[in-house]
Amino acid sequence: MTGRTSARGTRASGVGPASDQASSGRAAPDRARRAGTDCASPSAIREIARRLDEKYGPPRSTDFLKQVATDPVDTLIKTVLSQATNDRNSEQAFARLKQAFPSWEQVAAAQEDQIVGLIRIGGLGPQKAGRIKALLHAIKEQAGSYNLDFLAGMTTSEAWDFLMGLEGVGPKTAACTLLFAFGRPVFPVDTHIHRIARRLGLALEKGTAEKVQRKMQDLVPPDLSEPLHVNLIRLGRDTCHARKPDCEGCPLRDLCRSEDAGPGSYAQTSSHPS
Numbered sequence: 281m282t283g284r285t286s287a288r289g290t291r292a293s294g295v296g297p298a299s300d301q302a303s304s305g306r307a308a309p310d311r312a313r314r315a316g317t318d319c320a321s322p323s324a325i326r327e328i329a330r331r332l333d334e335k336y337g338p339p340r341s342t343d344f345l346k347q348v349a350t351d352p353v354d355t356l357i358k359t360v361l362s363q364a365t366n367d368r369n370s371e372q373a374f375a376r377l378k379q380a381f382p383s384w385e386q387v388a389a390a391q392e393d394q395i396v397g398l399i400r401i402g403g404l405g406p407q408k409a410g411r412i413k414a415l416l417h418a419i420k421e422q423a424g425s426y427n428l429d430f431l432a433g434m435t436t437s438e439a440w441d442f443l444m445g446l447e448g449v450g451p452k453t454a455a456c457t458l459l460f461a462f463g464r465p466v467f468p469v470d471t472h473i474h475r476i477a478r479r480l481g482l483a484l485e486k487g488t489a490e491k492v493q494r495k496m497q498d499l500v501p502p503d504l505s506e507p508l509h510v511n512l513i514r515l516g517r518d519t520c521h522a523r524k525p526d527c528e529g530c531p532l533r534d535l536c537r538s539e540d541a542g543p544g545s546y547a548q549t550s551s552h553p554s
């Protein structure tokens with residue numbers, strides 16, 4: 281049984297024709313700049329999403345977390361396995377785990393070092409194995425079985441509270457599970473998105489990931505939750521690196537408030553108006 285109950289917003293139904301996006305979206309950051317405000321508005325977010333969509337395209341069905349999951353617990357465990365690694369390694373770690381232990385009950389009963397050996401390819405094996413075991417035990421304790429399908433019958437905020445009440449589940453894991461397993465319009469913030477949001481001025485320098493997630497949740501139009509989440513992570517992986525961002529190749533440079541962004545960025549044009 282699938283956990284999906286609500287159709288997620290799609291670009292076709294939720295964003296509108298490309299020409300509308302281009303005209304209304306492009307104007308928003310300029311208006312924000314002239315008004316001396318930040319670009320943290322839903323219209324500016326649409327423009328960011330539009331440019332990233334132009335660069336990367338929409339999320340692919342082969343993306344690790346987007347692959348059709350018949351079980352929301354799969355998505356939850358995939359989120360744990362996706363931490364600090366790439367999709368290919370996460371996918372292999374997940375496949376090995378499922379091949380050795382086809383049911384979550386079996387994983388819960390397995391020795392932790394067995395799990396570590398199976399998921400080692402994704403890195404952080406001991407931490408991830410411990411988290412997976414803790415999560416599965418928490419699900420069994422709270423839900424009575426290794427199954428989260430019942431969350432489909434809850435409101436998003438009820439399901440959020442349930443997930444956040446599970447030991448080992450933080451805001452990113454809860455948000456990924458709601459977004460990818462149930463199609464709910466929740467916006468997960470990982471380390472890449474947190475960094476980019478700070479550089480773009482969408483979040484305060486000192487805000488925790490949880491605070492950034494709350495702010496982004498308010499800002500991001502529901503139909504953009506998935507594509508923007510996926511494409512910001514792509515940008516973080518191949519362009520907006522933690523140490524040396526490749527700002528010259530970044531489609532968001534003119535919107536960016538980071539000093540790293542250099543000539544042509546928001547950071548420079550707004551402090552040196554001509």
Ligand code: SF4
Pocket residue numbers: 476479480519520521525526527528530531532533534536537538540541545
């Ligand atoms: S301009 Fe540079 S710092 Fe700003 S978002 Fe792009 S890559 Fe990151």
